Amino acid sequence: MAAATGLTRATVSALVDDLVTGALLTEVDPAPRSGAGRPAVGLTLAPDGPAGLGLEINVDYRAACVVDLAGALRHRLVEAGDQRLTDPGTALAALGRLAARARALAEADGLTVAGAALAVPGLVTADGVVRIAPNLGWQDVAVGDLLGDLPVAVDNEANLAALSELGTADPPRDFVYISGEIGIGAGIVLDGALYRGTRGWSGEIGHIPINPDGPACRCGSRGCLEQYAGQEAVLRAAGVTGVEELARAAAGGGTAALSALSALSAAGGALGTAVAAVVNLLDVKTIVLGGSYASLVPWLREPIAAEAGRRVLTAAWSPVLLRAATFGPDAAMRGAAGSVIRGLLDDPAAWLARRQ
């Protein structure tokens, strides 16, 4: 470490001591000796130090997870329930109780929850106010002190989901992450970094026009992608009530399979049209399918590829690459927890100062 950083061995020793005391690093069995000198002590990111709390509120569920410094998922709590039936205050109070449960589980493990981040399906301003979340029916909702003493960062769910993909081993340098829930959002990664847009409101792919005279959308416009490939449109067309039922129907046989496959094919066609707009505009090679799309990739892949293949100018010699999100439907809350961990690793001194 001294050789790599150019610091003296004594300085490295002192810094490592601080990080071990602060529970950011843990000593492990030394690596086999190579060469002369004192045996080196092995070090690893502490699995029992600070942890990140990832939260998500979406149209039909709320969720919380705890991820440790080494990136391992330690706890995962998901509660189904239509958030549109409650006002923002009630929904946030329920989320706060879920978050407190996750935090208590983490603390029972000896972890310290160092911070929390919340994924929401809407546009978030820099000060953490949800400016608009059309599918929740929220406007100008301040999330506030959900967890008492613990600060909660708020971000768009597709942005956080894209960050979760960016945190995997060897992610593509440019990709667009499409998160399909009742709403459809996108996280845009260009040159290895999340592209947020001028005001932080990029990625509203659900409102890309697919057919200008199409069905009315909750946003006030017509023919938006959500009306063709949003979860409610797909489930309605398939005649089922949930995504798991849809996947089972598509994998099964008989008339249920026919209408499921037809609904997925239509959704895939609309998604392919939107993907064509994205790729023609941004020239990204890879599209990651997340949210409820992650488990539907076996049936969405072909119709998306076919439509994008027809409509992307460069598709003939460079086909669009489609892949399922690594963390599946958990990507947004995993990305939220990961953003807390990222903050700790980027600025360990701030954490050490807080603990004193």
Add this chain to the structure above:
Amino acid sequence: MAAATGLTRATVSALVDDLVTGALLTEVDPAPRSGAGRPAVGLTLAPDGPAGLGLEINVDYRAACVVDLAGALRHRLVEAGDQRLTDPGTALAALGRLAARARALAEADGLTVAGAALAVPGLVTADGVVRIAPNLGWQDVAVGDLLGDLPVAVDNEANLAALSELGTADPPRDFVYISGEIGIGAGIVLDGALYRGTRGWSGEIGHIPINPDGPACRCGSRGCLEQYAGQEAVLRAAGVTGVEELARAAAGGGTAALSALSALSAAGGALGTAVAAVVNLLDVKTIVLGGSYASLVPWLREPIAAEAGRRVLTAAWSPVLLRAATFGPDAAMRGAAGSVIRGLLDDPAAWLARRQ
């Protein structure tokens, strides 16, 4: 200068001497004295030193311009003519003759053409090969040594046009430049820099789907923006043969005005739909209208704003800003010439070495 750079006065003097000898800087009347010491010599970018040659080949014209180091347009040559009627070799030979005329005019002024850049309406690879230009009917065309000894860089016309806008005083930090000719391209500027995409093929906005079942496009797909707002579609709908005639008809009265206004309104609506896709996805605030759109802004502005206003999720509190391209239809060749000048200013030592 010594104070600003931290270099000694002697070093600055020697460097300035090199730049003056190399015709990059010119001494001008000293600024009025302020304080003690030797009177300072005024310096400015040399208007009679190296210059940039900007070239453009488009579907219905070819053009060349000379821009000096101070950014002034010194010569401008435009030849109308349908490039689709000739093979790439013949079209490039004609462009080469036009470029040689522009270069001779520059040399007659005492300028030295330091380099050239060519704007083409298509996808260009990093080695300067035009991979595909659907509206020219070109595929894998190597531009090669158009001008004998003078190197010619090749780039997409909308990218170069966007660079011309970025080179104006106080440009927006994020914007999308839409260049409307027979084809429609876009140059995407994010965080003050051109965003080229993974392979350099970003900005193919002309092939964003507007209506999936719309008219067949030259690209092989259906319902692309070009089929609604490309120059040929608009002129056909208006019953006129050129953009100037269209503008005159729209500004005039009677039945000619009616069909011109109706054609422009339809084109504006389709453009507004594409703008909505762009803004929902990228969250840019400003759209610059260039190419033949630049002179049609008075009639395109309202329908674009109306359609984008309906379809952009954030339009209610942050309307899309529309503006005409600063250099109008000359933007691509101005951007091409400007890219040569930019190269000289970024690396003056390379120019000084070449002159020895």
